[in-house]
Amino acid sequence: MSKYMKFAISTTIGLVLLAGQALSDVRHEVLRNALVNNGLQPTVDKPLSELGELGKEFFQAEALSLNGEISCQQCHLREFGSGDGIPVSAGLSSQGKGRERVESAYRFLPRNSLALWGRGAEDFNTFFWDGRVDASSGSVVSQFGGSPPSDDPLIVAVHLPPVETVEMLDFDEVVQRYLQEDADLASGLYAAIVENLRVKEPNLIAELATISSKSVDAVEFVDVAQSISAFIEEEFNIHETDLHRFVFQGGELSEPEINGGLIFYGKGRCVSCHNGPHFSDLNLHAIPFPQLGQGRNGFGIDYGQFNVTHDPADLYKFRTPPLWDVGNTAPYGHSGSVATLEEAIVAHFDPLRLVAPSQMAKLERHEFYKAIAASGENLLSISYLEDSEINDLISFLRLLDQPAE
Ligand code: HEC
Ligand code: HEC
Known part of the structure; x- marks a missing residue:
């Protein structure tokens, strides 16, 4: 190989590495900006008054x-x-x-x-x-x-x-x-x-x-x-986490954590509801989480916000759960019907994966159809996520874990 050839190859490798580094910096920066734009604040710990x-x-x-x-x-x-x-x-x-x-x-x-x-x-x-x-x-x-x-x-x-x-x-x-x-x-x-x-x-x-x-x-x-x-x-004010250290002190995140964060603010559209400093718009939406237990309305039925407003447009709507410490609050959903974070994410875009329709009681199945219908636009807006993407999202969500007492 000629001297020039070697030079060309090593320069190309150098440039690719540099581009890789630049891309990784950009990804970190995009995620930092998304978090700051959503109101993430440095934490202040004070003793109890x-x-x-x-x-x-x-x-x-x-x-x-x-x-x-x-x-x-x-x-x-x-x-x-x-x-x-x-x-x-x-x-x-x-x-x-x-x-x-x-x-x-x-x-x-x-x-x-x-x-x-x-x-x-x-x-x-x-x-x-x-x-x-x-x-x-x-x-x-x-x-x-x-x-x-x-x-x-x-x-x-x-x-x-x-x-x-x-x-x-x-x-x-x-x-x-x-x-x-x-x-x-x-x-x-x-x-x-x-x-x-x-x-x-x-x-x-x-x-x-x-x-x-x-x-x-x-x-x-x-x-x-x-x-x-x-x-x-x-x-229960928010205590410092790796996410704060990443945003405010130049801390490092792993590749799955960064990737999960970018999916959260990008393809997954999680941010359209889980936004702001609490990772919740504090608004109510229908997402077809399966129902467990008697429900607020009895017989395994929970009409959610409809119970408060009596407006049929509010059937099956629940407040977007804030996500701080979500890694430690299993089980999930308004009736705790979902055991893991993985299933909680799946409930948003593939709810039938979590239930066995033929084994449901007739009324239960009928209710579940209605909850799916009420979730219509939300189901349309949330993309399909691969298992690896779900795992990355979970790595990101675990950054919200609050330190043990
Ligand atoms: C259209 C609004 C909306 C979008 C978009 C959305 N969520 Fe949710 N999320 C909700 C609502 C509402 C619930 C509670 C539903 C229920 O309990 O019936 C929920 C529940 C959850 C839970 C369970 C939390 C708990 O404490 O029980 C997790 C975790 C979660 N969402 C993560 C995500 C992730 C990750 C994404 C993106 C892939 C996402 N959500 C997209 C509205 C949304
Ligand atoms: C038997 C268990 C139980 C006890 C006891 C209990 N809670 Fe709760 N708490 C719940 C449940 C379940 C919810 C959710 C209820 C709902 O939204 O319909 C809740 C919700 C809350 C909320 C609302 C949080 C939010 O995100 O909106 C607050 C605040 C709260 N509880 C404070 C208290 C306080 C203060 C006490 C004592 C006076 C108390 N709880 C006693 C089970 C309990």
């Missing part, structure tokens, strides 16, 4: 349920990404954590527990799978109607679990009594819960009274809700 510390105690207090059986924390545990690790939450009287709760439960909620990451952020304005607490219009729309207990939607959301039957409230004589005696069931129940706390957790109520500059007798449920909400905001 005095109010947050107190809220933590209430969050763990079983006396927050009238029959003293269940605390918030039992269904919102850090080791399950602040969910409970089971498909649909096990309500009153279930014991332990994770699968133990299923075995000891006698009643279940219709929905999969939600994580709490980022829920205290100022722009987080739509709560629950069906958006039944919604402040996206500027004022809080909820079952409290025109007089919500607070104009902070998280504080309003915190009001719901303690008065949801099965969740934290047994439909026992206490409720019966309030139904008979008090036209305003809800305010009667909140008064009873605070009374319960005054008896069983006198120190917490005394501390709350001091912080709120009130007498012990004047403490109301909204004060308790405020402290729990401070705890949620401070404890």
